[in-house]
Amino acid sequence: MSLLEIKEVTKVYKSGNSLWGKGKMTEAVKDVSLAIEEGTCVGLVGESGCGKSTLGKIILGLEKPNSGEVFFQGKNFYKSTSRQQKTLRRDLQVVFQDYHSSVNPKQKIEKIISEPIRNYLNLSPLEEKKRVLELLEIVGLSHKDIHKYPHQFSGGQLQRICIAKAIALKPKLIVLDEAISSLDVSVQAQILNLLVDLKKEFNLSYLFISHDIEAVDYIADTIAVMYLGRIVEEIEDANDLTALRHPYSKKLLGSVLNPYPQEGKVLDFSFDEVISSKKASCGCKYAERCSQATTVCGEKVPLLSLVKKGHKIACHREGVKEEVVDLNKIS
Ligand SMILES: Nc1ncnc2c1ncn2[C@@H]1O[C@H](COP(=O)(O)OP(=O)(O)OP(=O)(O)O)[C@@H](O)[C@H]1O
Numbered sequence: 001m002s003l004l005e006i007k008e009v010t011k012v013y014k015s016g017n018s019l020w021g022k023g024k025m026t027e028a029v030k031d032v033s034l035a036i037e038e039g040t041c042v043g044l045v046g047e048s049g050c051g052k053s054t055l056g057k058i059i060l061g062l063e064k065p066n067s068g069e070v071f072f073q074g075k076n077f078y079k080s081t082s083r084q085q086k087t088l089r090r091d092l093q094v095v096f097q098d099y100h101s102s103v104n105p106k107q108k109i110e111k112i113i114s115e116p117i118r119n120y121l122n123l124s125p126l127e128e129k130k131r132v133l134e135l136l137e138i139v140g141l142s143h144k145d146i147h148k149y150p151h152q153f154s155g156g157q158l159q160r161i162c163i164a165k166a167i168a169l170k171p172k173l174i175v176l177d178e179a180i181s182s183l184d185v186s187v188q189a190q191i192l193n194l195l196v197d198l199k200k201e202f203n204l205s206y207l208f209i210s211h212d213i214e215a216v217d218y219i220a221d222t223i224a225v226m227y228l229g230r231i232v233e234e235i236e237d238a239n240d241l242t243a244l245r246h247p248y249s250k251k252l253l254g255s256v257l258n259p260y261p262q263e264g265k266v267l268d269f270s271f272d273e274v275i276s277s278k279k280a281s282c283g284c285k286y287a288e289r290c291s292q293a294t295t296v297c298g299e300k301v302p303l304l305s306l307v308k309k310g311h312k313i314a315c316h317r318e319g320v321k322e323e324v325v326d327l328n329k330i331s
Contacts, residue, residue, distance in 0.1 A: 001074050002035040003172055003205050004059065009033070009068030011054050028054040029065070030229040036173065041199060041206040043220030043238060045213050045252060051229040052209045056175045059207060060094055061085055073172065090120050093166040097178035099158040103150045109136075109161055110146045116168045135164040139194060156187035160194065167198060173205045180215060192219055213252050217241055225249045 011029040028051045036042050044052050057063035058070060061077055070077045072088050080088065093116075096102050103112050113132045117123060123131065133143050139160040150158060159179065166174050176195065180188040196219060198204055210216050216223055220238040224231050225246060233246040244253055 002071075003038045003073065004034075004036040004207075005071040006032060006034045006055075006059065007069045007071070009055070009058055009065045009070065011051075011058060011063060011065045027229050029058065032068070032226075032229075032231050034224055034231060034234075036205050036207060038172065038205055039199070039203045040221045041208050041219055043216030043223045044207060044209045044226055045211065045216045045223060046226035047211055047252075050226045052211075052226055053177055055226070056094070056177045056207060056209050059173075060092055060175055061089055090116075090169050091172040092175070093169070093171040093173070094175045094177060095159070095162050095166050095179040097181050099155060099162050099182070100150070102162050103158065105150050107149070108146070109148055109150075112150070112161060113165050113168060116165060120169055131168070132164075135168055138167070138198070139164045154187075155183050156191060159183060159187075159191055163191075163194065163198070167202065167204070170202065171204070173207065175207045175209065177209045178211070179208075181210065181212065188215065195219060213241070225252065 009029055009032045010027065013026045013028055014023045015026065016023045030051075032051075032055060034042070034044075034055075044055065046052055054063060058065050059072075061070075064078055069079075072092065075084065075088060077085060077088060110129065110132050113135055114128050117128055117131055121128075129146075132146060136143060136145055141157065141160055141164070145153075145157075145161075150161070153161065162179075179195075180191050183191060192215065195206065195208075199206060206219070208216060208219050213223075217238055223235050223238045223241075223244075225233045225244065225248065227246075227248045233244060233249050235241075235243045237243065241253055244250060
Protein backbone atom coordinates (compact mmCIF):
# COMPACT_ATOMS: atom_id res chain seq x y z
CA MET A 1 0.00 0.00 0.00
CA SER A 2 1.32 3.43 -0.94
CA LEU A 3 1.51 6.09 1.75
CA LEU A 4 -0.49 8.40 -0.50
CA GLU A 5 -2.55 7.52 -3.50
CA ILE A 6 -4.45 10.01 -5.61
CA LYS A 7 -6.91 8.54 -8.06
CA GLU A 8 -8.24 10.45 -11.07
CA VAL A 9 -8.53 13.74 -9.24
CA THR A 10 -10.02 16.80 -10.93
CA LYS A 11 -10.39 20.31 -9.52
CA VAL A 12 -12.29 23.04 -11.31
CA TYR A 13 -12.35 26.64 -10.09
CA LYS A 14 -15.15 28.94 -11.06
CA SER A 15 -14.47 32.63 -10.88
CA GLY A 16 -16.01 35.87 -12.13
CA ASN A 17 -19.72 36.45 -12.76
CA SER A 18 -21.41 33.19 -11.98
CA LEU A 19 -24.97 34.60 -11.56
CA TRP A 20 -25.83 34.06 -15.23
CA GLY A 21 -23.57 31.08 -15.55
CA LYS A 22 -20.91 33.13 -17.28
CA GLY A 23 -18.19 32.58 -14.70
CA LYS A 24 -14.80 31.53 -15.96
CA MET A 25 -14.05 27.88 -15.37
CA THR A 26 -10.46 26.87 -14.75
CA GLU A 27 -9.65 23.20 -14.72
CA ALA A 28 -6.63 23.50 -12.43
CA VAL A 29 -6.13 19.74 -12.04
CA LYS A 30 -7.41 17.25 -14.59
CA ASP A 31 -7.75 13.56 -13.97
CA VAL A 32 -4.52 13.24 -12.00
CA SER A 33 -3.38 9.96 -10.46
CA LEU A 34 -0.19 9.78 -8.42
CA ALA A 35 1.30 7.65 -5.65
CA ILE A 36 3.92 8.45 -3.00
CA GLU A 37 5.65 5.59 -1.24
CA GLU A 38 6.89 5.78 2.35
CA GLY A 39 10.36 7.32 2.68
CA THR A 40 10.49 8.63 -0.87
CA CYS A 41 10.40 12.04 -2.48
CA VAL A 42 8.26 12.66 -5.53
CA GLY A 43 9.27 15.77 -7.40
CA LEU A 44 6.37 17.56 -9.05
CA VAL A 45 7.66 19.90 -11.69
CA GLY A 46 5.94 22.23 -14.11
CA GLU A 47 5.65 25.87 -15.02
CA SER A 48 3.63 28.46 -13.15
CA GLY A 49 -0.13 27.93 -13.31
CA CYS A 50 -0.03 24.26 -14.33
CA GLY A 51 -1.82 23.16 -11.16
CA LYS A 52 1.00 22.05 -8.84
CA SER A 53 -0.13 24.01 -5.78
CA THR A 54 -3.74 23.02 -6.29
CA LEU A 55 -2.69 19.37 -6.30
CA GLY A 56 -0.62 20.02 -3.15
CA LYS A 57 -3.66 21.57 -1.44
CA ILE A 58 -5.84 18.62 -2.44
CA ILE A 59 -3.30 16.27 -0.86
CA LEU A 60 -3.16 18.36 2.30
CA GLY A 61 -6.94 18.23 2.64
CA LEU A 62 -7.23 21.97 2.04
CA GLU A 63 -9.01 21.89 -1.31
CA LYS A 64 -11.73 19.32 -1.98
CA PRO A 65 -11.54 17.92 -5.50
CA ASN A 66 -14.62 17.92 -7.74
CA SER A 67 -14.02 14.28 -8.50
CA GLY A 68 -11.53 11.55 -7.76
CA GLU A 69 -10.19 10.18 -4.50
CA VAL A 70 -7.27 10.77 -2.16
CA PHE A 71 -6.10 7.90 0.00
CA PHE A 72 -3.65 8.68 2.80
CA GLN A 73 -2.38 5.77 4.89
CA GLY A 74 -5.10 3.68 3.26
CA LYS A 75 -7.91 6.03 4.36
CA ASN A 76 -10.10 7.88 1.87
CA PHE A 77 -9.40 11.43 3.10
CA TYR A 78 -12.42 13.25 1.71
CA LYS A 79 -14.78 10.48 2.79
CA SER A 80 -13.47 10.55 6.35
CA THR A 81 -15.22 12.37 9.19
CA SER A 82 -13.69 15.67 10.31
CA ARG A 83 -12.36 13.92 13.41
CA GLN A 84 -10.65 11.28 11.27
CA GLN A 85 -9.31 14.03 8.97
CA LYS A 86 -7.78 15.81 11.95
CA THR A 87 -5.96 12.61 12.89
CA LEU A 88 -4.72 12.15 9.32
CA ARG A 89 -3.59 15.80 9.12
CA ARG A 90 -1.18 15.20 11.96
CA ASP A 91 0.89 13.10 9.59
CA LEU A 92 0.54 15.56 6.72
CA GLN A 93 2.51 18.77 6.94
CA VAL A 94 3.49 21.56 4.58
CA VAL A 95 6.28 24.06 4.00
CA PHE A 96 5.38 26.96 1.73
CA GLN A 97 7.48 29.27 -0.39
CA ASP A 98 6.53 32.36 1.56
CA TYR A 99 8.18 31.80 4.94
CA HIS A 100 7.31 35.35 6.06
CA SER A 101 3.58 34.79 5.93
CA SER A 102 3.96 31.27 7.34
CA VAL A 103 4.97 32.69 10.72
CA ASN A 104 3.23 35.18 12.97
CA PRO A 105 5.62 38.16 13.24
CA LYS A 106 4.37 38.93 16.75
CA GLN A 107 5.14 35.50 18.15
CA LYS A 108 8.44 34.26 19.53
CA ILE A 109 9.97 31.23 17.85
CA GLU A 110 9.07 29.02 20.81
CA LYS A 111 5.37 29.74 20.29
CA ILE A 112 5.57 29.36 16.51
CA ILE A 113 7.25 25.96 16.58
CA SER A 114 5.18 24.62 19.45
CA GLU A 115 1.83 25.42 17.82
CA PRO A 116 1.26 21.96 16.29
CA ILE A 117 2.55 20.35 19.48
CA ARG A 118 -0.05 22.22 21.51
CA ASN A 119 -2.78 21.33 19.00
CA TYR A 120 -2.09 17.63 19.02
CA LEU A 121 -0.06 16.59 22.05
CA ASN A 122 -0.72 16.98 25.70
CA LEU A 123 2.76 17.92 26.89
CA SER A 124 3.71 19.83 30.00
CA PRO A 125 5.24 23.31 29.37
CA LEU A 126 8.65 21.89 30.25
CA GLU A 127 8.35 18.94 27.87
CA GLU A 128 7.04 21.26 25.16
CA LYS A 129 10.04 23.56 25.53
CA LYS A 130 12.39 20.59 25.48
CA ARG A 131 10.86 19.41 22.19
CA VAL A 132 11.17 22.90 20.64
CA LEU A 133 14.85 23.06 21.64
CA GLU A 134 15.39 19.62 20.15
CA LEU A 135 13.70 20.73 16.91
CA LEU A 136 15.84 23.89 16.71
CA GLU A 137 18.92 21.69 17.01
CA ILE A 138 17.66 19.29 14.33
CA VAL A 139 17.23 22.12 11.80
CA GLY A 140 20.61 23.64 12.63
CA LEU A 141 19.53 26.60 14.78
CA SER A 142 20.67 27.59 18.23
CA HIS A 143 18.87 27.13 21.55
CA LYS A 144 19.09 30.89 22.04
CA ASP A 145 16.83 31.39 19.02
CA ILE A 146 13.84 30.19 21.01
CA HIS A 147 13.36 33.68 22.48
CA LYS A 148 13.69 35.59 19.22
CA TYR A 149 11.08 37.00 16.83
CA PRO A 150 10.81 36.20 13.09
CA HIS A 151 12.25 39.59 12.00
CA GLN A 152 15.55 38.65 13.68
CA PHE A 153 16.17 35.85 11.17
CA SER A 154 17.34 35.59 7.59
CA GLY A 155 15.16 33.94 4.93
CA GLY A 156 17.02 30.66 5.16
CA GLN A 157 16.79 30.63 8.95
CA LEU A 158 13.07 31.38 8.79
CA GLN A 159 12.58 28.51 6.38
CA ARG A 160 14.45 26.29 8.88
CA ILE A 161 11.94 27.41 11.52
CA CYS A 162 9.06 26.48 9.19
CA ILE A 163 10.68 23.09 8.64
CA ALA A 164 11.06 22.62 12.41
CA LYS A 165 7.34 23.31 12.80
CA ALA A 166 6.52 20.91 9.96
CA ILE A 167 8.45 18.04 11.53
CA ALA A 168 7.34 18.77 15.11
CA LEU A 169 4.74 15.99 15.12
CA LYS A 170 6.95 13.49 13.29
CA PRO A 171 4.73 13.48 10.21
CA LYS A 172 4.81 10.89 7.44
CA LEU A 173 4.44 13.23 4.46
CA ILE A 174 5.51 16.83 3.92
CA VAL A 175 4.36 18.86 0.94
CA LEU A 176 7.17 21.25 0.08
CA ASP A 177 5.51 23.84 -2.13
CA GLU A 178 8.24 25.89 -3.81
CA ALA A 179 9.93 25.72 -0.39
CA ILE A 180 13.29 26.94 -1.63
CA SER A 181 12.21 29.23 -4.45
CA SER A 182 12.45 32.49 -2.50
CA LEU A 183 15.91 31.81 -1.14
CA ASP A 184 19.32 32.81 -2.46
CA VAL A 185 20.97 30.10 -4.49
CA SER A 186 23.58 29.19 -1.86
CA VAL A 187 20.90 29.04 0.83
CA GLN A 188 18.72 26.89 -1.45
CA ALA A 189 21.49 24.30 -1.51
CA GLN A 190 21.75 24.33 2.32
CA ILE A 191 18.01 23.87 2.74
CA LEU A 192 17.94 21.10 0.14
CA ASN A 193 20.69 19.33 2.04
CA LEU A 194 18.81 19.73 5.31
CA LEU A 195 15.70 18.25 3.69
CA VAL A 196 17.69 15.32 2.32
CA ASP A 197 19.17 14.64 5.78
CA LEU A 198 15.80 14.87 7.54
CA LYS A 199 14.20 12.54 5.02
CA LYS A 200 16.83 9.95 5.73
CA GLU A 201 16.84 10.39 9.51
CA PHE A 202 13.07 10.34 10.01
CA ASN A 203 12.02 8.24 7.01
CA LEU A 204 9.97 11.16 5.72
CA SER A 205 8.16 11.27 2.42
CA TYR A 206 8.03 14.47 0.40
CA LEU A 207 6.02 15.90 -2.42
CA PHE A 208 8.56 18.44 -3.62
CA ILE A 209 6.72 20.96 -5.78
CA SER A 210 8.86 23.21 -7.92
CA HIS A 211 9.16 24.88 -11.29
CA ASP A 212 12.90 24.24 -11.00
CA ILE A 213 13.82 20.89 -12.50
CA GLU A 214 17.41 21.15 -11.21
CA ALA A 215 16.21 21.32 -7.61
CA VAL A 216 13.69 18.55 -8.22
CA ASP A 217 16.37 16.37 -9.74
CA TYR A 218 18.62 17.01 -6.76
CA ILE A 219 16.18 15.93 -4.07
CA ALA A 220 13.60 13.66 -5.68
CA ASP A 221 13.59 9.90 -6.11
CA THR A 222 10.97 9.99 -8.83
CA ILE A 223 9.67 12.86 -10.95
CA ALA A 224 6.20 13.74 -12.21
CA VAL A 225 5.88 16.43 -14.84
CA MET A 226 2.71 18.51 -14.79
CA TYR A 227 1.44 20.48 -17.75
CA LEU A 228 -1.89 22.30 -18.05
CA GLY A 229 -3.40 20.47 -15.08
CA ARG A 230 -2.33 16.99 -16.14
CA ILE A 231 0.59 14.77 -15.24
CA VAL A 232 2.07 14.22 -18.66
CA GLU A 233 5.01 12.06 -17.64
CA GLU A 234 6.51 10.22 -14.67
CA ILE A 235 10.01 8.82 -14.37
CA GLU A 236 11.03 6.25 -11.80
CA ASP A 237 14.65 7.31 -11.49
CA ALA A 238 15.19 11.01 -10.90
CA ASN A 239 18.91 10.49 -11.45
CA ASP A 240 18.28 9.87 -15.08
CA LEU A 241 16.71 12.99 -16.51
CA THR A 242 17.47 11.71 -19.97
CA ALA A 243 14.60 9.26 -19.47
CA LEU A 244 12.18 12.17 -19.84
CA ARG A 245 10.46 11.82 -23.20
CA HIS A 246 7.49 14.16 -23.33
CA PRO A 247 8.17 17.27 -25.46
CA TYR A 248 7.16 19.54 -22.57
CA SER A 249 9.55 17.74 -20.18
CA LYS A 250 12.31 18.15 -22.72
CA LYS A 251 11.55 21.85 -22.92
CA LEU A 252 11.84 22.13 -19.14
CA LEU A 253 15.03 20.15 -19.31
CA GLY A 254 16.54 22.24 -22.07
CA SER A 255 17.59 25.06 -19.80
CA VAL A 256 19.37 22.62 -17.49
CA LEU A 257 21.21 20.67 -20.10
CA ASN A 258 22.59 23.76 -21.75
CA PRO A 259 24.98 25.21 -19.21
CA TYR A 260 24.83 28.71 -20.61
CA PRO A 261 21.27 29.04 -21.81
CA GLN A 262 21.42 32.82 -21.87
CA GLU A 263 24.09 32.64 -24.54
CA GLY A 264 22.30 29.82 -26.31
CA LYS A 265 25.64 28.08 -26.50
CA VAL A 266 26.42 24.40 -26.18
CA LEU A 267 29.87 23.72 -24.79
CA ASP A 268 31.98 21.29 -26.65
CA PHE A 269 35.17 20.92 -24.66
CA SER A 270 36.89 17.62 -24.93
CA PHE A 271 37.11 15.54 -21.82
CA ASP A 272 40.90 15.77 -21.77
CA GLU A 273 40.80 19.52 -22.17
CA VAL A 274 38.51 19.80 -19.19
CA ILE A 275 40.75 17.67 -17.02
CA SER A 276 44.00 19.32 -18.03
CA SER A 277 42.96 22.93 -17.90
CA LYS A 278 39.75 22.93 -15.89
CA LYS A 279 38.94 25.74 -18.28
CA ALA A 280 35.18 25.41 -18.18
CA SER A 281 33.27 26.48 -15.15
CA CYS A 282 30.16 24.83 -13.89
CA GLY A 283 26.91 26.42 -14.99
CA CYS A 284 25.09 24.49 -12.35
CA LYS A 285 23.58 26.64 -9.67
CA TYR A 286 24.76 24.39 -6.88
CA ALA A 287 28.32 24.73 -8.05
CA GLU A 288 29.53 26.03 -4.73
CA ARG A 289 28.89 22.60 -3.23
CA CYS A 290 31.34 21.25 -5.69
CA SER A 291 34.22 23.69 -5.56
CA GLN A 292 36.11 22.20 -8.44
CA ALA A 293 33.10 21.41 -10.57
CA THR A 294 33.66 21.52 -14.23
CA THR A 295 31.30 21.60 -17.10
CA VAL A 296 31.94 19.10 -19.81
CA CYS A 297 31.25 18.53 -23.40
CA GLY A 298 27.89 19.25 -24.78
CA GLU A 299 24.27 19.10 -24.05
CA LYS A 300 24.04 15.43 -23.19
CA VAL A 301 25.77 15.98 -19.85
CA PRO A 302 23.21 16.21 -17.07
CA LEU A 303 24.81 18.92 -15.01
CA LEU A 304 23.31 17.78 -11.77
CA SER A 305 25.23 14.58 -11.96
CA LEU A 306 28.25 16.75 -11.31
CA VAL A 307 26.85 17.61 -7.96
CA LYS A 308 25.25 14.31 -7.16
CA LYS A 309 28.52 12.56 -7.56
CA GLY A 310 30.30 15.05 -5.35
CA HIS A 311 33.67 15.74 -6.85
CA LYS A 312 33.26 13.18 -9.52
CA ILE A 313 32.24 14.29 -12.95
CA ALA A 314 30.63 12.17 -15.57
CA CYS A 315 31.30 12.84 -19.20
CA HIS A 316 29.13 11.42 -21.94
CA ARG A 317 30.87 11.40 -25.28
CA GLU A 318 29.94 9.82 -28.50
CA GLY A 319 31.18 6.27 -28.54
CA VAL A 320 32.02 6.38 -24.82
CA LYS A 321 29.19 5.53 -22.49
CA GLU A 322 30.48 7.36 -19.47
CA GLU A 323 33.81 8.41 -18.08
CA VAL A 324 33.99 9.35 -14.45
CA VAL A 325 36.83 11.35 -12.99
CA ASP A 326 37.46 12.15 -9.38
CA LEU A 327 38.33 15.83 -9.33
CA ASN A 328 40.05 15.45 -5.98
CA LYS A 329 42.65 13.39 -7.72
CA ILE A 330 43.66 15.95 -10.32
CA SER A 331 45.79 18.91 -9.39
N1 LIG B 1 -8.81 29.76 -5.74
C1 LIG B 1 -8.73 29.81 -7.08
N2 LIG B 1 -9.74 30.34 -7.81
C2 LIG B 1 -9.70 30.38 -9.14
N3 LIG B 1 -8.67 29.92 -9.89
C3 LIG B 1 -7.62 29.39 -9.21
C4 LIG B 1 -7.59 29.32 -7.78
N4 LIG B 1 -6.42 28.75 -7.40
C5 LIG B 1 -5.74 28.47 -8.53
N5 LIG B 1 -6.46 28.85 -9.61
C6 LIG B 1 -6.06 28.70 -11.02
O1 LIG B 1 -5.76 27.32 -11.21
C7 LIG B 1 -4.64 27.18 -12.06
C8 LIG B 1 -3.56 26.39 -11.35
O2 LIG B 1 -3.05 27.16 -10.26
P1 LIG B 1 -1.93 26.62 -9.27
O3 LIG B 1 -1.67 27.69 -8.25
O4 LIG B 1 -2.33 25.30 -8.78
O5 LIG B 1 -0.69 26.47 -10.26
P2 LIG B 1 0.87 26.30 -9.92
O6 LIG B 1 1.40 25.36 -10.92
O7 LIG B 1 1.03 25.96 -8.50
O8 LIG B 1 1.41 27.75 -10.20
P3 LIG B 1 2.43 28.62 -9.33
O9 LIG B 1 3.74 27.88 -9.39
O10 LIG B 1 2.46 29.94 -10.02
O11 LIG B 1 1.85 28.69 -7.95
C9 LIG B 1 -4.21 28.58 -12.45
O12 LIG B 1 -4.78 28.90 -13.69
C10 LIG B 1 -4.79 29.44 -11.35
O13 LIG B 1 -5.06 30.73 -11.82
